[in-house]
Amino acid sequence: MEQHNADLFRLLSNPSFLLRIEKFPPEYAAQLHFTPDALGHGARSEILLNKKALYFKFFKPNHDLINGLIGDTLHWLEKLAACSGTELEAIYHATCILLLVTNDHHTILGVHKLIVYQMVADPVFIETEFSLLQNYLLCNLDKINKSSTLWLMYKKVVVIRIANGQDATSFLDSLLATIKGSGESHYQSYYAWEFCSWLSCLFRHLGSTGVPEGPRYETAVREIYAAVSEFCHSHPRDHSAWTCLGNVVMPSERKLTQAVLETMQCLRDCAPSGFHSVMEKPGPRKGIGFLGEILLEVTWISKYALNQSSSGFIKSMVVQVAGLPKLLGVLSDRLESLKLESPLLGGLLESVVFTNGYWDVMGVPVFDDDLISKAKMSDMVELYRLVEWLKRFATS
C-alpha cells in the first residue's frame, strides 16, 4: 500500500498534471491519459481517477491505517512525535489521499495540518504540498474544487511560503491560474474568489509594511486587478468574481483588517516569528489608486446593465465597484428615453408597486399576441426595478 500511495502522491503533487475524477469511467482502475492543458501552459498530462477504484484501492487501506492510529487517546502531536521519518511520510501520504475523497474530514485535516506545520522549514516539502493543493483545487469535481477546507489549507501554505522569506509575487502567476481555473470549473466559486480577495488585501498590506519588496506587492495588486477584471468581463454574470473585483479595487477597512487577522491565524503555531512582527506593525496603508480603472469598469457595467434584462448580478458590482451616481444617471436617462419611445408602455410603469420586498407589476395587460411589446415591457420593468433599487444606495 505504501508504495501505491507514494506513486499516486507523486502524480497528484506534480504541477505538470491535471486531475480528473470520473464517476463512471470506462475502466476499473486509476489510469493516465493526456489532454491539452486548459490553462494555456501547453500540453499537460491528465490524471484520470475512477471514483470506485479510488475507494477500494486507496481510500479503504488508508482509512484503516489512520483508524489504527486513532485507536488510543494520545494527542496527535505525541503520536506524530513518536513516528520515524518513514512512518510520518506514510501518514502524510495517507492524509493527502483521504482528503481527495473526504475533503471535509476534520480529523484527517487536523493531522494533515500538523504534519505540514512540522515541515515548514523544508522548502521542497512545502512546495510539493502547494502543488498538491493546487491540483486538487483545479480538479474537475466541484466537491473538491470548491472545498472551503482545501482553500484554507492552500492559504496556510501561501502564508508559510511568504513567512519563509519567499517573494509571493514570484508565484503570483500560479495563484492566479488556480483561482481562475477553479472559477472556470465552478460557476460563482465562493471560496476561490474569497481567497482572491484575501490575497489582494494581503498584498496591499505587505506593500505598506516597509519591507524592501513593498513596491513589488503594489505592482502585484495591479496584476490581480487585471486578471480578475479580465475574468469578470468574460463571465459577466459571475457574481462572486465581481464581488472580488470590488474588493480588489476598493477594499473596505474591515476587509483589510480581516485579511490581516486571517493571515495571522494561518501563522499560529508554525511560522518564523520575524514575520509576525511584520504583519502586526504595518505602516500607514498607502492607497493604491484605481480611479481610472473604476471609471472604466463603470462604463462597462452601464453597458451590461442596459443590454441584459436580469439585474441580479449588476447590483453588487455597481455598489462594490463604485461609480453609483454615474451609473444611476445613465440608467435613468435610458429609462426615460424608453418611456418616450413607447408612451403607452411607459405609462404602465405607474402600476409597478413595491410589495413584499419586490417591485411587482400589478394589473398589467397580458401581451400574449404581441411578443415585441411583451419583451419591451419586460426590459423596461427590469430596468425600472434596477433604478429603484440603486436609488436606495444613492441616498444613503
Place this chain on the structure above:
Amino acid sequence: MSFAREKHIAYIDALNKKQDDYEYWLSEHLRMNGLYWGLTALCLMKSPDTLPRDDVIAFILSCRDPNGGFGAFPRHDGHLLSTLSAVQMLATLDALDVLAPSEVDSIVAFIMSLQLENGAFQGDLFGEVDTRFVYTAINALSILGRLTPTVVDGAVEFISQCANFDGGYGMVPGAESHAAQVFTCVGTLAITNRLDLVDQELLGSWLSERQLPNGGLNGRPEKLPDVCYSWWVLSSLAIIDKLHWIDHAKLYEFILKSQDDKDGGISDRPDNQADVYHTVFGIAGLSLMGYEDLVEVDPVYCMPKSVTDGFKKWPYE
C-alpha cells in the same frame, strides 16, 4: 404530486442500515450531522420513534472526544459542527440529562475555547473561521443554557462586521452575501436577542429576490435553485417576520417535484439523487409554510418548536 411522507420515513430509516455500501463509509465523517438531519426530519413528520431512541443516544455518547466536544464518529476529533448536532439531538430526545454536570462543563469549555479575540469562532484547531461556526457555538451554548455576556458580545460584534451593503451577510467581513450565511448570522442575532442590528427591510428584499420563476430559491443571485435554500432563505424570512415575502404555493410545488416518489427522500432539485441533507431542509421548509400537517419547526434552531420552547432565553434573568 403529493407529499410522500411514508416513503421519506422509510428512506431515512434505511440509511443507517447500509453498512455494506462503500458510500456509507465515505460519509462516516458526516455521521453525526447525518443522524441529526434524519432524526429532525422524522420528528417533523411525526415519526420520532423510527430511529430507536436508546441507540441514537448510545451513538452520540460514543462520539465524545476527550477534548470536551463531540466528533462525527467514534474516535474522531471533536468539532463544533458535530458537537451542535449531538446537543441538538439530545435535546430533541429529552436526554440532555444523560450528560453529567462535569461533562456539560467540558463541552462548554471546548466550545468557548474556540472563540477568537475578534469574537468569531473557529470550527476546531484546524482554524476554519466562518459565521457558520459562530451560529453553531451560540446555538449549542444556548441549548445548554450556558451563554455568557463575553461570548455573546464578541459573537454579535463579529456578526455585525459581516453585514453587507445589500442587507445580506457573508462568511467573514467583506465576503459576498450568501443565503446560508444570512441564516447563521440572523439566527445568532435572534438567539442573542439582537435582531435590532439587522436592516430587516433591505435583507427581506434580498431574500425575497432569491425566488426564481420555477418557485425554487437560490442562495445567491444568478445561481440555480436548490431545495436546501427552502430552509436557509425561508427561516431567515421567518425570523424577521417576513415569511409571506415569497410565493409559498410555487415553492411548495418545487419541493414536491424534487421528491423521489419511488424510493423516498428529497434532492437539491427535480430529477437529481435524493440525500438526507436536502430531505430535512425540504421538509423543514414545508413545515415553516404550514403544509402537510407537519410538526411546527423553530426557524432559529431547526428543531421542533415544542422542544425549543423549553430553552432558556437570552438575556438570562
